[in-house]
Amino acid sequence: MGCPVLLGRFYPAGRVVVDPAGETRRSKWSLTQQGFDGLLTALGPDRGTAADRYLDIRRNLVRLFEWRGCPTPDEYADEAINRCARKLAEGEQIRDVATYCIGIARMLVLEMSRELAKEARPLDKAPEPQTPPEPVGDPEFRMECLQRCLDQLSAENRKLILHYYQGDKEEKIKNRKGLMQIFGVPPSTLRMRALRLREGLHLCALNCLQRQGRTSM
Amino acid sequence: MRSERDDEKLMVQYLLGNLSEEEQVRIEDRAFSDSNYMGALEAAEADLIDAYVRNELPQPERRGFERRFLISPQRRSKVEFARDLARIAEASKTAGAVPARPSVWLSLITMARAWNPALQFAVVLIAVISVAGASWLMVQNRAMRSRVASLETERRDLETREEALRRQLGDEQNRAGSLAAELQRRPSVGAPPVASLVLLPGLSRAETSRTQLVVNSSAQLAHIEIVLEARDDYPRYTSELRTRSGEEILIRSNLTRRRTAAGYVVSFDVPTSALGAAEYELALKGVGSDGRPQDLGYYYFSVQKP
Numbered sequence: 001m002g003c004p005v006l007l008g009r010f011y012p013a014g015r016v017v018v019d020p021a022g023e024t025r026r027s028k029w030s031l032t033q034q035g036f037d038g039l040l041t042a043l044g045p046d047r048g049t050a051a052d053r054y055l056d057i058r059r060n061l062v063r064l065f066e067w068r069g070c071p072t073p074d075e076y077a078d079e080a081i082n083r084c085a086r087k088l089a090e091g092e093q094i095r096d097v098a099t100y101c102i103g104i105a106r107m108l109v110l111e112m113s114r115e116l117a118k119e120a121r122p123l124d125k126a127p128e129p130q131t132p133p134e135p136v137g138d139p140e141f142r143m144e145c146l147q148r149c150l151d152q153l154s155a156e157n158r159k160l161i162l163h164y165y166q167g168d169k170e171e172k173i174k175n176r177k178g179l180m181q182i183f184g185v186p187p188s189t190l191r192m193r194a195l196r197l198r199e200g201l202h203l204c205a206l207n208c209l210q211r212q213g214r215t216s217m
Numbered sequence: 218m219r220s221e222r223d224d225e226k227l228m229v230q231y232l233l234g235n236l237s238e239e240e241q242v243r244i245e246d247r248a249f250s251d252s253n254y255m256g257a258l259e260a261a262e263a264d265l266i267d268a269y270v271r272n273e274l275p276q277p278e279r280r281g282f283e284r285r286f287l288i289s290p291q292r293r294s295k296v297e298f299a300r301d302l303a304r305i306a307e308a309s310k311t312a313g314a315v316p317a318r319p320s321v322w323l324s325l326i327t328m329a330r331a332w333n334p335a336l337q338f339a340v341v342l343i344a345v346i347s348v349a350g351a352s353w354l355m356v357q358n359r360a361m362r363s364r365v366a367s368l369e370t371e372r373r374d375l376e377t378r379e380e381a382l383r384r385q386l387g388d389e390q391n392r393a394g395s396l397a398a399e400l401q402r403r404p405s406v407g408a409p410p411v412a413s414l415v416l417l418p419g420l421s422r423a424e425t426s427r428t429q430l431v432v433n434s435s436a437q438l439a440h441i442e443i444v445l446e447a448r449d450d451y452p453r454y455t456s457e458l459r460t461r462s463g464e465e466i467l468i469r470s471n472l473t474r475r476r477t478a479a480g481y482v483v484s485f486d487v488p489t490s491a492l493g494a495a496e497y498e499l500a501l502k503g504v505g506s507d508g509r510p511q512d513l514g515y516y517y518f519s520v521q522k523p
Contacts, residue, residue: 062291066289066291067231067262069234069288069289070288071288102245102249139301142297142298143305146298146305147305150305161302162305163306166306166307166310167310191260192256192260194260195260198302201298201302202294205298205301
């Protein structure tokens with residue numbers, strides 16, 4: 001079951017258009033400093049370590065909502081954390097905050113699916129399908145930022161990332177075999193190395209665009 | 218047990234939203250508890266996005282992808298990034314798509330370009346010395362091999378010669394053995410075949426001293442050797458043998474002296490058949506370069522035939 005659209009509308013043709021000015025979900029309970037402190041205390045006695053755990057949990061929640069196809073994974077993740085903090089503030093004993101938050105996230109997905117079902121409209125009342133949203137940000141600046149980030153990589157890493165994603169199916173397989181030979185690593189290691197480089201590059205490019213005020217990528 | 222390929226397919230189906238709630242939960246739980254699985258899921262997502270931007274997804278999956286991935290800014294950002302990365306990767310294609318293992322020389326040259334000139338010079342110098350050294354070693358090695366080969370051939374020749382000599386020695390020993398056996402068979406083995414007589418200067422020249430020559434029946438020749446005094450230096454010598462009664466037995470001319478441990482000697486052989494058991498006189502004459510003979514001495518001896 002996928003995550004329903006909270007801030008947009010779902011069209012039967014399968015196209016989704018985010019509506020920034022659409023209905024906003026209002027939480028009945030908002031996270032206070034006291035509630036956040038309580039959450040951190042539940043995550044561990046050391047505040048620094050607890051903060052790291054909090055960030056891990058939030059990252060996983062964002063991933064989960066993203067995987068479930070939610071249009072605003074960050075907001076859903078925050079909502080799940082807020083609900084957990086609320087329970088803690090109400091004196092509920094939670095053994096494993098991370099697992100509890102994941103449970104809340106899945107409940108949120110179910111809740112919103114039910115709301116989606118209520119909002120379902122007959123096909124004849126649905127608007128015409130829309131094309132996917134246009135790319136965000138100026139492509140020229142995006143490419144420039146990406147190139148700059150690539151230039152910051154070591155020659156070896158630059159070679160790896162460019163060759164790893166170069167070519168069509170067969171060529172790509174050939175390239176990756178060549179890379180495995182060059183770096184002397186198995187396919188799984190090469191794949192993870194390429195993935196981490198890709199994530200780093202993506203983050204670098206986003207930061208570059210933000211610095212130039214050309215958000216958002 | 219599920220293979221990696223099956224896992225990969227399942228992940229793709231999960232990412233496209235094609236699994237049941239139960240299956241989705243199972244995948245998510247595994248991803249949150251196993252960092253490797255989480256990494257694999259993220260990698261599968263990246264590959265799916267790449268396949269989309271390269272138009273490699275079949276139509277149904279493409280639609281599923283758009284429903285799932287194009288609704289959140291985060292994921293749209295990922296899609297745009299993948300598109301940009303693919304574009305730059307394609308643009309960076311140079312000579313060949315396959316990143317062949319860089320040659321050692323190419324890597325060295327690339328590295329050397331970054332060095333300062335002094336270091337470059339030093340490295341070039343070291344390289345030249347190394348090449349020269351290697352060449353010298355190769356030449357030396359070759360010469361050494363050739364020498365070793367020649368010594369080996371020489372050794373084989375010596376072995377062959379040694380073997381031949383051994384065979385020859387064996388043959389000689391066999392022959393000596395058979396000769397010895399033959400001599401043993403003969404009864405007269407103990408007697409020498411040649412009778413010898415040495416005539417010394419001084420006493421033998423006088424009638425008062427008689428020297429005896431014993432001639433065995435097996436002796437065919439009598440070898441007479443006359444030791445000369447230092448003053449008896451002539452290019453040629455003549456020896457005349459006669460009985461005491463004056464009967465001439467043998468004259469030998471054109472004799473020459475030769476050096477031995479005892480001094481200079483003149484020697485000649487006389488058939489034993491010519492010698493009877495009697496007393497003899499031997500006259501030795503030196504023949505000068507003018508051809509004139511000069512008496513050097515008279516020797517007396519008797520012959521005994523047992």
